[in-house]
Amino acid sequence: MAILLNSPEQVADEHFMMKIKIPGASFFPGQFINIKTSEGTDPLLRRPFSIFDAEGDTATIIIRVIGKGTELLSRMEPGEINVVGPTGNGFTMEENKNLLLAGGGVGNAPLFYLMKELKKRGNRITYIYCSRSASYLFYPEMYEKLADEFIITTDDGSAGVKGFATDVMKDKISAEGYDRVYCCGPDPMMKKTTSLTHKNSPVEVSVENYFGCGVGLCVGCTVDTVDGYKRACVDGPVFDGRKILWENMPD
Numbered sequence: 001m002a003i004l005l006n007s008p009e010q011v012a013d014e015h016f017m018m019k020i021k022i023p024g025a026s027f028f029p030g031q032f033i034n035i036k037t038s039e040g041t042d043p044l045l046r047r048p049f050s051i052f053d054a055e056g057d058t059a060t061i062i063i064r065v066i067g068k069g070t071e072l073l074s075r076m077e078p079g080e081i082n083v084v085g086p087t088g089n090g091f092t093m094e095e096n097k098n099l100l101l102a103g104g105g106v107g108n109a110p111l112f113y114l115m116k117e118l119k120k121r122g123n124r125i126t127y128i129y130c131s132r133s134a135s136y137l138f139y140p141e142m143y144e145k146l147a148d149e150f151i152i153t154t155d156d157g158s159a160g161v162k163g164f165a166t167d168v169m170k171d172k173i174s175a176e177g178y179d180r181v182y183c184c185g186p187d188p189m190m191k192k193t194t195s196l197t198h199k200n201s202p203v204e205v206s207v208e209n210y211f212g213c214g215v216g217l218c219v220g221c222t223v224d225t226v227d228g229y230k231r232a233c234v235d236g237p238v239f240d241g242r243k244i245l246w247e248n249m250p251d
């Protein structure tokens, strides 16, 4: 049985940090865990959350409160917690490469663990951290410390560069060829990132669409790709950005 080790700690507006010990588990960047947010039937389905960081068999996640499940999680007491996972594929690891990572909102969460593992492998990392506003930035100093180059963008200009991550990315990509680009955020951001990335560089995105069962049975998480329909919960959540038929992603 998994154990929630802390009372969820508020780390930014609407965002909370939770540390969860899953005895015997090991983690890989890009994977997620499925959490049952109530003991009863409301909400009935588990909710998926990316691994923000991991140490041994303990994962740290960041939850943004947007509905009933996340609201219940943000008030959970330390102790037993009903978790399935970690599950899902993960990002491709590189060594000694020049890489660009770009996150939007809570989509920055899986990229912290990814950056940590990529740094251990000698990669140079440019990180673009996009958020709606300064008060929504969680742990920016931790990202800045790990990255070789770190740029914040906010929609309202309250921190860093005013505008979207993709505005900054456009200039960075044309000035510097990256060996691989990684992105997690709203679909329009991942779609634009894919289209901006030089055709010789692979681009990986982690989708955060609606999940049902979370274990491959309900096809509630379908992503339309050039290779046919894929289930994000078992075939993803990390995909080659160029293989997704973005025009068919649900709003």
Ligand SMILES: Cc1cc2nc3c(=O)[nH]c(=O)nc-3n(C[C@H](O)[C@H](O)[C@H](O)COP(=O)(O)OP(=O)(O)OC[C@H]3O[C@@H](n4cnc5c(N)ncnc54)[C@H](O)[C@@H]3O)c2cc1C
Pocket (backbone or CB within 6 Å): 032, 043, 047, 048, 049, 050, 051, 061, 062, 063, 064, 065, 066, 067, 068, 069, 070, 071, 106, 109, 110, 207, 208, 209, 210, 211, 237
């Ligand atoms: C692989 C994966 C990883 C994720 N990682 C994280 C993470 O690290 N941190 C985090 O905070 N969230 C993450 N999410 C999103 C998170 O799972 C949802 O925010 C959560 O399930 C919402 O549950 P709820 O009961 O609070 O909201 P609900 O009551 O289910 O929904 C509240 C409102 O939010 C909308 N909504 C719900 N889920 C989504 C969604 N996936 N996309 C867009 N709108 C939605 C609903 O339409 C509704 O309007 C991830 C999702 C996936 C698929």
Ligand code: FES
Pocket (backbone or CB within 6 Å): 210, 211, 212, 213, 214, 215, 216, 217, 218, 219, 220, 221, 222, 231, 232, 233, 234
């Ligand atoms: S959520 Fe049910 S198949 Fe993916």
